Every structure is written in structure tokens, then in C-alpha cells.
Amino acid sequence: MLVRLDYPQTFNNLIENILTQDFAPRHSHPAIDIAEYENESIVVAELPGVKKDELRITFENDVLTVAGERKPYEMPRDGRVLLNEMRLREFSRSIEFPHAIDGDKISADLQNGILKIVVPKAESARPRTIEVK
Amino acid sequence: MSLIRWNPSRDLAAWSSDIFNMQREINRLFDTFVRGGTQADESFGLTYWTPAVDIAERDNEYVVKVDLPGVEKDDVKITLVSGVLTIRGEKKQENESKTGSFHRIERSYGSFQRSFTLPSSVRNDGIDAVYKDGILTITLPKAEEAKPKQIEVRVK
Known part of the structure; x- marks a missing residue:
């Protein structure tokens, strides 16, 4: 039996589905940047409205995990929601690095909703110059 | 040939x-x-992204909250023109982050703009905006005539 696959139609339906959905931005998990430098990697996560004590940063089995919970805005009794796009509630992200890490020296700083974690490379993973005798 | x-x-x-x-x-x-639309649209040579917004209405005011992590206070402009609230600004990439080799870039940089038509009129003088922990909170008090009124009707 031959089944005609109607690709354009399928594609259009797909696009239409996406378009007709509420395509408000969904920020259910924080966006992160990871950059590697000579002696360290730097992880930057966007965590607007997250307080220091709502954050848990762990380093276990060479995996760095950033987890936490953002408390939703407390609606006053006479309040009504007109728009709700902020989706960040509970979040957890784990990162494995392509190089060995000095776990004891990881440091983190939270400012203006930006979490910056400095992950120093282990001595063995740092670039070294070998002198020719 | x-x-x-x-x-x-x-x-x-x-x-x-x-x-x-x-x-x-x-x-x-x-x-x-x-x-x-959070992805930077680089094919047109410009970057833009859309911050998430929450809006709540109370009896006396509107409260608008915008997720703006890492945006400098001075890089945000808020205007209210004939009932349309516009928040625009720019998130700049930190200089230091340009020199590393990136394993992952999920954050969006560049300009953003969002506009909202408020359902009722707002008092122009009492608008307040606070930026804290990466969230911009704008409070717009309703104009007198827009507040809910209770009228007592005497039944004869």
C-alpha cells in the first residue's frame, strides 16, 4: 500500500501549531554560558530574583550542579494576574567539564540576578610550557 | 572544447x-x-531577545515585573505614551567573556523591547521603578477614575 506523505501540509500544520500556541518566552530553566580560560572555566547562569539562600551549588564526582527554587511573586489579595511569563521556579542544571577540576577552589558570586561560578582547573589540566634544553 | x-x-x-x-x-x-525568540537572530546582523514579563493588577495599581538579569540599571528605558508602557534596553556582553573559548552560550545579549497597553488609565506622576536582583519592578498607580468604586444604592 502506498501512503502519500504530505510533507508541506505536515510542515504547515507544525508551524501553525507553534504559532497559535502561547509563544510567550518560557524561561523554565536558567540559561547558562560556559567559557574556558587558561587556568579556569567560568559558568555564568541567569537567575533573576533568586536569593543566595535559595541556591545550592554542589560539586560531586566531577559534576557541578546548580539547583534551587525561585519563590513566585506573592500576589496580594486584591491582585489579578494579567500576564505570567516568568517560568523559573525549581531548577537544576549539571555540568561536566572536559578537564580535571580543583574542586576545593570553586567559588561563586551572585549579583543582579547573575550567578558566576569560577571553576579552577586542576594543576594537571593547566597548560604548561616545556623548555627545550 | x-x-x-x-x-x-x-x-x-x-x-x-x-x-x-x-x-x-x-x-x-x-x-x-x-x-x-530568545535566540539571537544573527542572520540579520542584529541581536534581540525577549525578557519574560509578569503583570498583575491590583485595585489601586498595576505591577509589572521583568526578568532582566545582568542588565545595567542605566541601560533600561521605561516610557509611558498614551497608555502604552514600553520597556526597552540592552544587555551587554561582559568584556572578559569575549576572550574565553565557549563550550556553551545560552544567554542572549543585545537589545530588547516590550510594549503593553494597560487596560485603564494610569497616574503619570506616581510611576515607580526598582531594579533588584535582576528583576525590574514597575508600579503604576491607577488614575482616580479607573479605581473600582463602590456606590451605595438606597432601595426604596
Whole structure:
């Protein structure tokens, strides 16, 4: 039996589905940047409205995990929601690095909703110059 | 007439690069819609992103909250023109982060703009905006005539 696959139609339906959905931005998990430098990697996560004590940063089995919970805005009794796009509630992200890490020296700083974690490379993973005798 | 040796791999290469371009464009399109336009649109040489917004209405005021992590206070402009609230600004990439080799870039940088028509009139003088922990909170008090009124009706 031959089944005609109607690709354009399928594609259009797909696009239409996406378009007709509420395509408000969904920020259910924080966006992160990871950059590697000579002696360290730097992880930057966007965590607007997250307080220091709502954050848990762990380093276990060479995996760095950033987890936490953002408390939703407390609606006053006479309040009504007109728009709700902020989706960040509970979040957890784990990162494995392509190089060995000095776990004891990881440091983190939270400012203006930006979490910056400095992950120093282990001595063995740092670039070294070998002198020719 | 010179003879040209037919090289099937050349045709294939040209054809596959078209396919890859198309695939990239489709991926970009999907990213734009599925991820809510947060992906930087680099094909037009400009970057733009859409911050998430919450709006609540109370009896006396509107409260607008915008997720703006890492945006400098001075890089945000808020205007209210004939009932339309506009928040625009720019998120700049930190200088230091340009020198590393990136394993992952999910954050969006560049300009953003969002506009909202408020359902009722707002007192122009009492608008207040606070930026804290990466969230911008704008409070707009309603104009007298827009507040809910209780009228007592005497039943005869």
C-alpha cells in the first residue's frame, strides 16, 4: 500500500501549531554560558530574583550542579494576574567539564540576578610550557 | 572544447551544503518560536531577545515585573505614551567573556523591547521603578477614575 506523505501540509500544520500556541518566552530553566580560560572555566547562569539562600551549588564526582527554587511573586489579595511569563521556579542544571577540576577552589558570586561560578582547573589540566634544553 | 571530468562528489558537496543551510535556517526558525525568540537572530546582523514579563493588577495599581538579569540599571528605558508602557534596553556582553573559548552560550545579549497597553488609565506622576536582583519592578498607580468604586444604592 502506498501512503502519500504530505510533507508541506505536515510542515504547515507544525508551524501553525507553534504559532497559535502561547509563544510567550518560557524561561523554565536558567540559561547558562560556559567559557574556558587558561587556568579556569567560568559558568555564568541567569537567575533573576533568586536569593543566595535559595541556591545550592554542589560539586560531586566531577559534576557541578546548580539547583534551587525561585519563590513566585506573592500576589496580594486584591491582585489579578494579567500576564505570567516568568517560568523559573525549581531548577537544576549539571555540568561536566572536559578537564580535571580543583574542586576545593570553586567559588561563586551572585549579583543582579547573575550567578558566576569560577571553576579552577586542576594543576594537571593547566597548560604548561616545556623548555627545550 | 575541453573535457571536464565529472566529479560526483563536487555535485554532492554543493547539494549537501544547500541542505545544511536549509537545516540551519529551519533550526533557527524553530528556536525562535519554541524558545520564545530568545535566540539571537544573527542572520540579520542584529541581536534581540525577549525578557519574560509578569503583570498583575491590583485595585489601586498595576505591577509589572521583568526578568532582566545582568542588565545595567542605566541601560533600561521605561516610557509611558498614551497608555502604552514600553520597556526597552540592552544587555551587554561582559568584556572578559569575549576572550574565553565557549563550550556553551545560552544567554542572549543585545537589545530588547516590550510594549503593553494597560487596560485603564494610569497616574503619570506616581510611576515607580526598582531594579533588584535582576528583576525590574514597575508600579503604576491607577488614575482616580479607573479605581473600582463602590456606590451605595438606597432601595426604596
